[in-house]
Amino acid sequence: xxxxxxxxxxPEWACRPLVTQIFSAxxxxxxxxxxxxxxxxxxxxxxxxxxxxxxVNLPIGTVASYFSSGDVxxxxxxxQHGTITLxxxxxxxxxxxxxxxxxxxxxxxxxxxxxxxxLDAARRDFTVNAIYLDEDGLIIDPLDGQSDLNAGRLQxxxxxxxxxKEDALRIIRYCRFFPRFEKAGTNAEMINLLLDNAAxxxxxxxxxxxxxxxQIMVGGEAAVVIGMLRGAQIDCSTLGLKFNLSPxxxxxxxxKVLAQLGWxxxxxxxxxxxxxxxxxxxxxxxxxxxxxLARLDLGINDGELAMLNGPRWQQGAYYLGDWAxxxxxxxxxxxxxxxxxxxxxxxxAWIPPKIPICGTDLLSHGVDNGxxxxxxxxxxxxxxxxxxxxxxxxxxxKWLLVN
Numbered sequence: 495x496x497x498x499x500x501x502x503x504x505p506e507w508a509c510r511p512l513v514t515q516i517f518s519a520x521x522x523x524x525x526x527x528x529x530x531x532x533x534x535x536x537x538x539x540x541x542x543x544x545x546x547x548x549x550v551n552l553p554i555g556t557v558a559s560y561f562s563s564g565d566v567x568x569x570x571x572x573x574q575h576g577t578i579t580l581x582x583x584x585x586x587x588x589x590x591x592x593x594x595x596x597x598x599x600x601x602x603x604x605x606x607x608x609x610x611x612x613l614d615a616a617r618r619d620f621t622v623n624a625i626y627l628d629e630d631g632l633i634i635d636p637l638d639g640q641s642d643l644n645a646g647r648l649q650x651x652x653x654x655x656x657x658x659k660e661d662a663l664r665i666i667r668y669c670r671f672f673p674r675f676e677k678a679g680t681n682a683e684m685i686n687l688l689l690d691n692a693a694x695x696x697x698x699x700x701x702x703x704x705x706x707x708x709q710i711m712v713g714g715e716a717a718v719v720i721g722m723l724r725g726a727q728i729d730c731s732t733l734g735l736k737f738n739l740s741p742x743x744x745x746x747x748x749x750k751v752l753a754q755l756g757w758x759x760x761x762x763x764x765x766x767x768x769x770x771x772x773x774x775x776x777x778x779x780x781x782x783x784x785x786x787l788a789r790l791d792l793g794i795n796d797g798e799l800a801m802l803n804g805p806r807w808q809q810g811a812y813y814l815g816d817w818a819x820x821x822x823x824x825x826x827x828x829x830x831x832x833x834x835x836x837x838x839x840x841x842x843a844w845i846p847p848k849i850p851i852c853g854t855d856l857l858s859h860g861v862d863n864g865x866x867x868x869x870x871x872x873x874x875x876x877x878x879x880x881x882x883x884x885x886x887x888x889x890x891x892k893w894l895l896v897n
Contacts, residue, residue: 503631504627504629504630504631505537505631507533507537507543507546508529508533508546508627510546510585511582511583511585512566512580512582512583512585512586512587513529513546513548513587515566515580515582516548516550516580516587516589517629519557519560519561520550520551520552520557521629522560523552523556523557523560524552525550525551525552525609526550526551526628527548527549527550527551527589527629528548528549528550528611528626528627528628528629528634529546529547529548529626529627529628530547530548530549530623530624530625530626530627531547531618531623532544532545532547532623533545533546533547533627534625534626534627534633535622535623535625535639535643537627538625538633538640538643539622539643539675541674545587545588546587547587547588547589547590548587548588548589548590549589549590549591549592549614549626550589550590550591550592551591551592551609551610551611551614552591552609553591553607554573554576554577554578554589554590554591554607555573557578557589557591558570558573558578561580565582566580566581566582567580567581567582568580568581569581569586571588575590575605576590576591576593576605576607577589577590577591591607592607592608592609592610592611592613592614593605593606593607593608593614593617594606594608594613594614594617595617595660611626611634611636612636615636615637615651616637616651616652617651618651619650619651619657619661619664619667620639620648620649620650620651620667620668620671620675621637621638621639621642621649621650621651622639622642622643622648622649622671622675623639624636624637624639624651625639625640637651642675643675645677646675646676646677646678647675647676647677647678648668648671648672648675648676650664650668654684654687655687655691658687658688658691658694659691659694662691662694662695662697662698663695663698663702663703663706665688665691665692665694665695665726665728666695666703666706666723666728666732667706668684668688669688669710669719669722669723669726669728670706670709670710670713670719672718672719672722673714673715673718673719674713674714674715680722685725685726688722688726688728689725689726689727692726692727692728692730692731693731694731695728695731695732696731696732698732699778700775700776700777700778701777701778703732703733703776703777704777704778704779707757707761707777708757709757710757710760711752711756711757711758711759711760711761712752712753712756712757712760714749714753715749716742716748716749716752716760717742717743717748717749720737720739720742720764721739721742723737724736724737724739732776733773733776733777734772734776735765735766735769735773736766737764737765738763738764738765738766739764740830741763741764741827741828741830742764744827744830744831744832745827745832745833746832747832747833747835748827750835751823751833751835751838754838754839754842755819755820755823755838755842756820758783758786758787758790758820759790759820759823759824761773761787762787762790762791762820762824763823763824763827763828765791767791767793767828768791769791770787770788770790770791771784771788773787774787774788786817786820789817789821790817790820790821790824793821793824793825793828794814794821794822794825798810798814798821799822799825799826799829802814802818802821802822802837802841803834803837806882807837807840807841808844808846808882808883809879809880809882811841811844811846812846812879812883813879815846818841818844819838819841819842822837822838822841823838847883849874849875849878850878850885850886850887850890851871851874851887851890851891851894852871853867853871855887855891856870856871856894859891859895870894873894873897874890874893874894877890877893877894878890
């Protein structure tokens with residue numbers, strides 16, 4: 495087992511209060527907690543550290559009971575799989591007991607607690623995700639994942655085919671991690687492995703697929719990952735359709751814009767038009783996400799897109815509302831057009847003005863409260879928008895009452 499002490503103390507990102515509480519709780523219960531997975535991997539490789547996951551060599555029920563009486567909220571996100579989520583203030587950390595897989599079917603695993611850290615590492619997906627960091631700042635690397643990081647190798651732990659048959663989600667995760675951690679490029683053996691086992695992804699839950707797609711779309715190099723998913727027919731097995739690769743690679747700012755607009759903009763861009771409803775159902779998206787994907791799928795017409803690109807873009811954006819920047823990007827990419835990133839940023843930052851008249855103003859001028867008033871307000875809004883939002887209240891009322 496390889497160990498390395500980079501510093502005499504934990505790095506700053508690992509000193510969050512909740513992390514410290516978990517370290518202390520494990521020690522008080524006679525065990526040990528470690529940070530593991532993506533946070534350690536990204537820190538070592540010089541990437542920004544995001545979410546922190548931790549492991550503890552104690553039964554997860556024991557840890558859950560310990561925290562249940564304090565100010566840390568325990569969420570039993572996967573208690574049967576040895577996992578809980580601990581929440582305190584605005585922080586949350588997923589905590590998993592060291593464990594071994596007793597049975598696997600490609601989707602679910604029957605797990606058992608085992609306090610052996612080496613066995614815990616051996617059941618993980620990739621060697622670069624099996625690196626631990628203890629509370630003293632010591633890096634524990636039982637599978638020499640650092641060597642793979644340094645060499646630019648993305649390697650499954652042990653037998654690759656066994657790993658993907660244990661959990662088909664690892665097929666998608668391999669594609670997601672590939673552009674960041676594999677320097678040698680694709681190889682035929684691995685592509686064939688993904689292709690031969692892609693059908694296993696059909697049984698994955700929609701939530702797990704959606705979480706991977708979220709990270710793919712905003713994680714950089716999205717075009718590479720999506721191309722791999724298409725090449726291995728993972729899109730067909732997971733969603734029952736083929737991704738549209740045409741919009742990918744036409745815009746050098748694709749990843750930058752997606753990071754700003756969110757993953758659904760990327761998903762809508764590559765989905766066949768009209769497929770949003772069934773994809774949203776398959777991925778079990780939230781009500782808001784379903785509505786967003788449906789609106790993006792509907793798109794905008796060429797006239798609306800031309801207006802957003804032109805000097806009257808604010809008038810176009812007014813009627814599109816909060817959807818405007820996403821619709822602008824998605825429709826442009828669907829049309830195989832490079833977007834104006836400056837315009838996209840303007841659309842995202844723009845706060846529409848408020849029309850200066852309301853129903854009360856019309857009531858005070860003798861207009862009855864009824865359908866006619868609604869029609870008058872709609873005409874007034876159209877006139878005000880067409881003026882470039884320049885008409886004042888008095889001028890707008892005067893025009894409305896005369897016309």
